[in-house]
Amino acid sequence: MKDKSSYNTEMAQAYETNARISIPTYDALFGMVQSYFRAEISGEAASVLVVGAGGGQELSTWGPANPEWRFTGVDISAEMLKIAQHKTNQLDMANRVNLIHGTITDLPEADAAFDAASCILVLHFIDNVQEKLELLRSIHERMKPGAPFVLVSAYGDREGTELKDRLHVWRSFWLEAGRSTSIVNEMVNTGIMKISFLPEKQIEGLLQDSGFTHITKFFVTGLFGGWICQAGSNGADIECEV
Ligand SMILES: C[S@@+](CC[C@H](N)C(=O)[O-])C[C@H]1O[C@@H](n2cnc3c(N)ncnc32)[C@H](O)[C@@H]1O
Structure with a gap:
């Protein structure tokens, strides 16, 4: 993580560009989440858990504007974490950012009382529903009661026309950005x-089964949706139904 020479500019640039084509409201999303966290966190100082911190967008948006916040970022991709580490160094935030290569279960036991947490654009990369639930539960277990959590993920019913219509909108973002029809078709089919x-009801059910309360959808762009919620008071007695 300390090897700055292995930072891959090309990959970082591709990520920065593609995220904003796929989600034209990408930058606004992080601004909205910051507003929500600032409204919900009491006091200036806060510890924030960022699941899927690779790319560094959470750190670079929320870090400079909130100098009292400390961040713990976890990501399974060493390459993506290099981007986050690079941004952290550029912003002179290394003294309040802890980046961990791995899953949430690799967090030290002591890290169990975060004031806020996010899991942005990660859940749809986990195929197994039980594993999605376990991730959300693990996040919940590490949060203070009442702390705000934001989940952003692709969502939709593959059998329904609503997802097909949103896919049509998503395709239009890429066509508008200059990709050919054949390239976009390939992105749809193989990506x-x-x-x-x-x-979305199932995603909301997973949040509920993980112990979160006050679950409210606050964001939609193309294929992706976002939910705000709060950690409930006790994650220990939760029933598992998915
Ligand atoms: C599309 S990127 C999103 C990065 C950042 N949250 C953003 O919104 O720009 C998804 C990230 O989630 C990471 N990831 C996927 N599964 C994960 C898991 N189980 N735990 C932690 N990170 C994961 C990937 O390695 C990748 O860096």
């Missing part, structure tokens, strides 16, 4: 439709 979509 985006290979990720794991769940109907």
